[in-house]
Amino acid sequence: MTEPIQIDEKGARLSDAVAAAGGIDVSHCYQCGKCSTGCPLAHEMDLKPTQLMHAIQLGLKDVVYNSKTMWLCASCHTCSAHCPQDVDIAEVMDTVKIMMMREKKTPKVPEVLKLSKCFVQNLKWFGRMYEMGLVGMLKLRTGKFTQDMEMGMKMLKKGKFNLLPRFTGARAVRKIIKRVRKLEMS
Amino acid sequence: MKYAYYPGCSLHSTAREFDKSFRAVCKILGVELVEIENWVCCGAAGAHGVSKLLATALPMTSLALLAEMGMDEVIVPCAECFNKLKTAQHSVKADKKLRRDVVKAIHKDCNEEAKVIHPLTIFAEEPLISKIPTLVKRDLSGLKVVSYYGCLLTRPPKITQFDIAENPVSMDKVLKAIGITSLDWSHKTICCGGSFALSKPDLAVNLSHKIIEDAKAVGADAIAAACPMCHANLDTRQCDMEKAFGTHPQMPILYITQLMGYSFGLSPEELLLDKHLTDAESILKKVTKPGEAALSVANEVK
Secondary structure (H helix, E strand, C coil): CCCCCCCCCCHHHHHHHHHHHHCCCHHHCCCCCHHHHHCCCHHHCCCCHHHHHHHHHHCCHHHHHCCCHHHHCCCCCHHHHHCCCCCCHHHHHHHHHHHHHHCCCCCCCHHHHHHHHHHHHHHHHHCCCCHHHHHHHHHHHHCCCCCCHHHHHHHHHCCCCCCCCCCCCHHHHHHHHHHHHHHHHC | CEEEECCHHHHCCCCHHHHHHHHHHHHHHCCEEEECCCCCCCCHHHHCCCCHHHHHHHHHHHHHHHHHCCCCEEECCCHHHHHHHHHHHHHHHHCHHHHHHHHHHHCCCCCCCCEEECHHHHHCCCCHHHHHHHHCCCECCCCEEEEECCCCCCCCHHHHCCCCCCCCCHHHHHHHHCCCEEECCCCCCCCCCHHHCCCCHHHHHHHHHHHHHHHHHCCCCEEEECCHHHHHHHHHCHHHHHHHHCCCCCCCEEEHHHHHHHHCCCCCCCCCHHHCCCCCHHHHHHHCECCCHHHHHHHHHC
């Protein structure tokens, strides 16, 4: 039996909220499915990109926020490039992630958000990417200490990593991150 | 030819060989590079999932420094940085409020008109594309290579405006110009899963494996790349592919500038060919024809 979808007034504003936060109007999507056929990670997602767009249109916030889909988006932009309606689907994925973060919702694939947070923290400290620091921070946050150890050691031996951070531009970046946070709060 | 140069974080660390080979090739081609002093990270794969304002402000900081240098053209070999710089320019043009906020965040004006150029674009166009064959010193005609462009150079096409998004050819043109046989294949612009290299490596291994498998299927000896994320995924994950799929692909992954430099006669040390985890040096040594043969390539093109 088909279950009726409950659409309340609050939920119906979800596509407006997405448009306000990221500038993309999801209502242009007419469900052709081209985004999902081109997506290299569609087989890993619980909702196909098309379905995620539909859920946003219907205002099903819980369905959207409980999905793994946007967290498994590789930002390859194949969907956006294929969309006949010019909907930037990859940007919508980012927007939903940002909205969830602001509302302090727990993502279904926590590693992805943890990496993004470590990345920004890394920039705040060092100004430029310091890979050793990033990997260390990520391991502390995820607890996956042995993951990629073998490969990491090989890369280290090849001299692929800078052993120490350089702090070039660190002060400028720290100030920018601070001002960005302030502007986003206001 | 003189350009400002934005190397980005990877070219100063994990992709040092890309930086060194790119600089060496530019020197031979007569392209002068002036590195932007005090450039900052472009935000790469981390910032855009956290804050659009931050992801736009960071590239704009470096582009503002470009304006301070009195230059308006910047060359960006890293596909990730190239994409992020272009995206930031597009975003501030499309969204006036975002532009105002960026100015408030970086305390500098937005430089959305600067020309952000990927080296492949200038290598594959006149005058350099005609000059390249005349500089060839090693005959690499026995080498069969596929060009891997990945996502970040080609998409979104309206923003990157790089080559032909569905079937880019600039790297193939450059390969042909240095006498290498470039093969056609179907994975030119398919994603390698670079953004999951650290957070969900199993996804990246799976996607990268498909790319290498296709390169093998068409008979390629090596893959040419122009993106440090793609390179890292394809090169360093081959041991993981062995664990997941049973066989080690043994597929050399080289930066396009390393292949160019090698054909121009530079030594493996000058191109840091030993930096890769999957051996890339032996194949080059194996196919290089000894003696005078190299000159024939230059003559043939003339």
